[in-house]
Amino acid sequence: MDVTLELGEEILERKHKHWFVFAMKSILFVILVLLPLIVLFLVSGVSHIQTYIDGSSPVLFFAGLWYLAVWIFFFIKWTDYYLDVFILTNKRVIYISQKGLFSRRISSTRLDRVQDVSAEVSGMMPTFLNYGNVHVQTAGETQEFVLHDLPDPDFIKNKILAQYGAAVRIPAEVVITEKKPE
């Protein structure tokens, strides 16, 4: 399942989820990396750690096994994070969502089918770091698709609306004119 661009279609914007989302998931890995060292320290003290690292010992073996598992698990999570991508082209909005190693979903909608776009920033850290969800309401079978945890959702919303304007050939800026009282 791959994204193939149509004739004359070009990529205008490509965004991954905000880095903070992955940083939060990485805290678990930091704990997992430190765990064997903490256990070893509690069991034997600092002066004896060197003896485990020097020669062949089951401690070194199981530490290697532990770190290998953590390393592979970390890379699976990294793949999961990095292969989630939002792509805006001059014809479509595409959202690729990778779920683990064996599930991948590509949602796309044509710009002329977009009915409404809204940006949502909810929570303390998303507010400080300016990331959140973008909801794209469409006229298609899938009524709405949500682009999760994108950086600067307001900018993305405006960009989609601008491209929608270009796609249906109406100006993106809406000029509000006040009616003067007669």
Next chain:
Amino acid sequence: MGNTSLPFSFPTISLPSAEPLLSGIFFVALILTVIFSAILIYHWVRYGKHVLHTRVVISIYLVGVLLFLSMMRLGI
């Protein structure tokens, strides 16, 4: 001062060497690593081409894997 040795001896238990067990675990870990690595590399080669230097990611991953596998091997 008499003889201080005990009139009996404790039975000795000969524990089997841990090496075959560790080698077995190493072998299983190696097979699982190869399977997961193949799946991960497949993902990066197929889907990662749009997003980052795939070769860099794969190289960093493989360096880590080799490092930890050698760490395990040293421990046997």
